[in-house]
Every structure is written in C-alpha cells, then in structure tokens.
Amino acid sequence: MSASENAYTVPYEKSGEPNLTLKEKWWQIMDSWKVGVIPLPLFLLAGALIAIDCLNGKLPSDIVVMVATLAFFGFACGEFGKRLPIVGKMGAAAICATFIPSALVYYGLLPDVVVESTTKFYKSTNILYLYICCIIVGSIMSMNRTTLIQGFLRIFIPMVCGEVVGMLVGMGVGITLGMDPFQIFFFLILPIMAGGVGEGAIPLSIGYAALLHMDQGVALGRVLPIVMLGSLTAIVIAGCLNQLGKRYPHLTGEGELMPGSKTENLTAAFSGKVDVTTIASGALLAVLLYMLGMLGHKLIGLPAPVGMLFMAVLVKLTHGVSPRILEGSQVVYKFFQTSVTYPILFAVGVAITPWQELVNAFTAQNLIVIVSTVTALVTTGFFVGKKIGMHPIDVAIVSCCQSGQGGTGDVAILTAGNRMSLMPFAQIATRIGGAINVSVSLLVLANFLV
Known part of the structure; x- marks a missing residue:
C-alpha cells in the first residue's frame, strides 16, 4: 500500500472506533x-x-x-x-x-x-511500443551499472545453450512421434524461436513462400498458431517459475540476474521527492530513445526496440541523465507495469490474436513437440545460468521469452513471472535471438535444402 493510500485508510482502519461515518x-x-x-x-x-x-x-x-x-x-x-x-x-x-x-x-x-x-x-x-519503451528504459535506468554490464554479457550463454538443446529435444521428440524432420524443424521448432509475429512469423512466411513455392497466407496460417502456442507454453512455465522462486528464495533475485546486485534509486523514486515535471522528463526520455531506435531502423535495419535498448544502456553507463530523471523514469516504469499491462493484453487479444487458428493447432503431436522444446530450452537456461553464477529462475524466465510472441509475448511472460524488470533482457532474447534464428534458417533452407 502506497503512502497516498495510507493517508486515507489510517483514519478509519486504525482509529479504533467501531462506528464509521458514512x-x-x-x-x-x-x-x-x-x-x-x-x-x-x-x-x-x-x-x-x-x-x-x-x-x-x-x-x-x-x-x-x-x-x-x-x-x-x-x-x-x-x-x-x-x-x-x-x-x-x-x-x-x-x-x-x-x-x-x-x-x-x-x-x-x-x-x-x-x-x-x-x-x-x-x-x-501503436500503443504497445509506448508501453515497451517505457518499461525498457525505466527498468534499465533502475539497474545497477555493474549488473547491467555483466548481465548483458552473460545472458547470451544460457540463450545459445538453451536454443541448441531445445532444438535437439524438439527434433528428437518429433521424430519419435513419427513426424517428418523437415516439418518439425521449419514449421514447429523454428516458429517457436522466431521472435514473435512481426519479426518472426511474417518474415518466415515470406521466406517460405519464395523458397517452398507456397502461398504466403498458407505459410503464415501454419506458422502463426505455433508461435502463439509456444508463447502460451512459455507463459505457463514463467508462472510456475515464479512460484518456484517463492518456495526456494535462494534460487531467484526477484528480477535481478546477478547475485549481490541491487536496483539503484528505487526507494528514492517512491519517497515523494520526485515531482511531476521529473516524471514527465522520464517519460519523454523513453519516447526520445525510441525515436532514436526508429532512426536506427531506417539507417541500418536494426529493430527499433533493440536500438532503443542499446541507446538506453549507453545513457545509463555514461551517466547521460541526472539522478532525478533516472528516478522519474522509474516512476513511469512502475506506472506502466501496474496500470497498463492488462489493458494492453486485452487489446492484443482483441486486435491480433486469432482464436480459430490457435485452436486448429491444438493437435496432440504439435503440443508434445512444442511443450518439449520450450521446456528443454528453459530448463537449460536455468542450469546454465546457475552454473555461470546467475540467478537461475530469473535467467530461466528470460529464456521463456525466447519462445515468446514478440513484444506482446514478453509482456505476458514477464507478467506471469512477476519479473517485468527483466524486459531489456527479454527484448534481447526475443528480437536479436529471433532475428538470428530466422536469418540463419532461411539461409540454410535457400542454399542446402531447396
């Protein structure tokens, strides 16, 4: 309960008077x-x-x-x-x-x-991108600088290991079920790890249409439900990991990847010292960094959220803004986390989530392969993260985002795992990891298999 709530609840909750006025x-x-x-x-x-x-x-x-x-x-x-x-x-x-x-x-x-x-x-x-930029910038600005550097460098190790093991397990399970290896990899495993819809399913469908001589609509209709089922599986696993963290607190940093780190300035941000103009500056910082990301996308093709993420890290590491603006961005982050997440998810469900396609993909074989692949990926992230000195549950939740439905999937997964502060790392897992998977796989398909 916040300080503002206490100001109103104390008189009638703690006054000891049995009779309250109307x-x-x-x-x-x-x-x-x-x-x-x-x-x-x-x-x-x-x-x-x-x-x-x-x-x-x-x-x-x-x-x-x-x-x-x-x-x-x-x-x-x-x-x-x-x-x-x-x-x-x-x-x-x-x-x-x-x-x-x-x-x-x-x-x-x-x-x-x-x-x-x-x-x-x-x-x-495009309200989703406003949400994501405020979450990413706010979470980065609240991170310990040393943790930020170490986390970004180390997170790639469990990501790569998880993808390799996930692919191997998925292929093995699919072949055991009598499925065609080509279909298993290109129409089940790859869509799961493709990075969502805009950066994953659509580029895949375009590539398949050109290389496999099939209609893009047909290709997208086959790929999109798998992306959603993979994201749904990751959401459930993230929720389970959150409960595991509550039962075994030594396995989690509650949103921190590295042991011994702590969020900077978070207490000060909610102590009442941050005024309205500072909060507005924090929001504007997030928007301007996203605009820089959009400029980067036009110039070099880097996805705008990823470009924004790198710019935010640079600002943090170089002390590019004052501590008060850092605090303002943290308040903006907290507001969007608590007040905008479920409305955004509702809009996503109405606008871009086709129910019938999801239901059609609910075959026993597909489900077994998808669940096996995502579980293997996340489990590998858990143990590799633990091995290299990171909090295993938090690393595993980031690994869940490798199977997410793009930015919307990251929001749902981190909400289920109660780890929204991991959004910067989730974006790396989803955007960069997905882009690499799609590019390499289509290159292999074009040169060796077609």
Whole structure:
C-alpha cells in the first residue's frame, strides 16, 4: 500500500472506533475494494458508461474512451485469471487477459463496437511500443551499472545453450512421434524461436513462400498458431517459475540476474521527492530513445526496440541523465507495469490474436513437440545460468521469452513471472535471438535444402 493510500485508510482502519461515518465507509469501499487497480465504484461506473455507448451503437476509438474501455475489460479478465484455483498463481491472469478476449471475439460474445474501436485504436496508435519503451528504459535506468554490464554479457550463454538443446529435444521428440524432420524443424521448432509475429512469423512466411513455392497466407496460417502456442507454453512455465522462486528464495533475485546486485534509486523514486515535471522528463526520455531506435531502423535495419535498448544502456553507463530523471523514469516504469499491462493484453487479444487458428493447432503431436522444446530450452537456461553464477529462475524466465510472441509475448511472460524488470533482457532474447534464428534458417533452407 502506497503512502497516498495510507493517508486515507489510517483514519478509519486504525482509529479504533467501531462506528464509521458514512463518508469513511465510502472511502473504505473506494480504497479496499478493487478490480485490478480500479476502485470498485469506478469500475462499475466505467462498465455502465461503456454499456450505454454500446447500446447507442457507437463506441468512440479516441484515447479518452479507450483508456476506460481497455482498463475495464483488461482488469476484469486479469482479475478473473488471478482468482482461478491453482492456475491463478501460475500465470493465468496474463493468459486470460490475452486469450479470453480472443475467444469472445471469435464466438461473437464481445459487442462489435468494442471490437472495432479497440482494433482501430490499437493499430492506429501503436500503443504497445509506448508501453515497451517505457518499461525498457525505466527498468534499465533502475539497474545497477555493474549488473547491467555483466548481465548483458552473460545472458547470451544460457540463450545459445538453451536454443541448441531445445532444438535437439524438439527434433528428437518429433521424430519419435513419427513426424517428418523437415516439418518439425521449419514449421514447429523454428516458429517457436522466431521472435514473435512481426519479426518472426511474417518474415518466415515470406521466406517460405519464395523458397517452398507456397502461398504466403498458407505459410503464415501454419506458422502463426505455433508461435502463439509456444508463447502460451512459455507463459505457463514463467508462472510456475515464479512460484518456484517463492518456495526456494535462494534460487531467484526477484528480477535481478546477478547475485549481490541491487536496483539503484528505487526507494528514492517512491519517497515523494520526485515531482511531476521529473516524471514527465522520464517519460519523454523513453519516447526520445525510441525515436532514436526508429532512426536506427531506417539507417541500418536494426529493430527499433533493440536500438532503443542499446541507446538506453549507453545513457545509463555514461551517466547521460541526472539522478532525478533516472528516478522519474522509474516512476513511469512502475506506472506502466501496474496500470497498463492488462489493458494492453486485452487489446492484443482483441486486435491480433486469432482464436480459430490457435485452436486448429491444438493437435496432440504439435503440443508434445512444442511443450518439449520450450521446456528443454528453459530448463537449460536455468542450469546454465546457475552454473555461470546467475540467478537461475530469473535467467530461466528470460529464456521463456525466447519462445515468446514478440513484444506482446514478453509482456505476458514477464507478467506471469512477476519479473517485468527483466524486459531489456527479454527484448534481447526475443528480437536479436529471433532475428538470428530466422536469418540463419532461411539461409540454410535457400542454399542446402531447396
């Protein structure tokens, strides 16, 4: 509970008076009963206002209405997942916030106006990239500089080892099941490790269309469900790893890859010393670094989030901004982590997650190969990370992101694992690892197999 909450809850919770006034009872409801981060009365009001717009047949797609709409549905789905028995503690909130909306859209249970407005808003604003840039920059600015250097250098070792073992295990399991080795590698294993949709599935489908003489739509239809199932498996495993960390605290750094490190300035950032202008500066820092990443993409083709990540690391290592702005960026990071994650996942589920394709890929053979591959990859990351002196659970959760559905998958996986501070390393695993896998595999396909 934050200091601002304490200022209101102390009078009626600790005063010792058995009879509360009507005003205090109302305050207690506002502060104690919540759906996600939304006080219950405000949540009900949002639902009523959205319902009125839907009955009138038009839900505006502007940012004001969409903030309320995405918050209402996103936190409702996330809260439902959190309250599920057993699986609620294993990443079900992130899964529900993403896949329940997708199912509701497919079965026509979500009003058309909500679907249309959400899809239009998501695709026209690129809000996911605003979320990712604030999370990446904020988490980097809160890292210990020594840890940052050591973490970026060491994380590649468990990543590479995990991919090699994951590929070998996946191939072995698939061949044992009687599947064609070519299909196993290029249409199951490679999509899992391709880095998501935009940087993985789509380039793969273009490559397959050219090299295998098949329609790109057909290729994408085969690849995309595997990407989503691999990400779903990684979300579940990340949730399990989070629970493992709670049971065996010596195996985790709770978001820190290296033992003996600590987050810089985090206490100061929430001590009340950071004013509004400092927070605004922290947000602007994230946006400008992303714009530099976009410039890098135009000049050398490096994905904008990766370029932004490197620029943020450079700023941190060279003391490029003052400690107060570092603190401001940490507050922005915390805000997006707690208040924007589930609304973003809801928008992703509605706009770009095709339910039917996911269901069609749910064959026994596919599931066994996918689960075996992701489990082997993550397990290898766990033990290799431990061997080289890193926190094994945190390394394993980053390894989960190697099977993620791009940026959206990273958000869901790190939410399930309660390790959003690992987003910079997750982006390395997803973007760089995926790009290398796709490029090398298509090169092999073009020169040796076709």
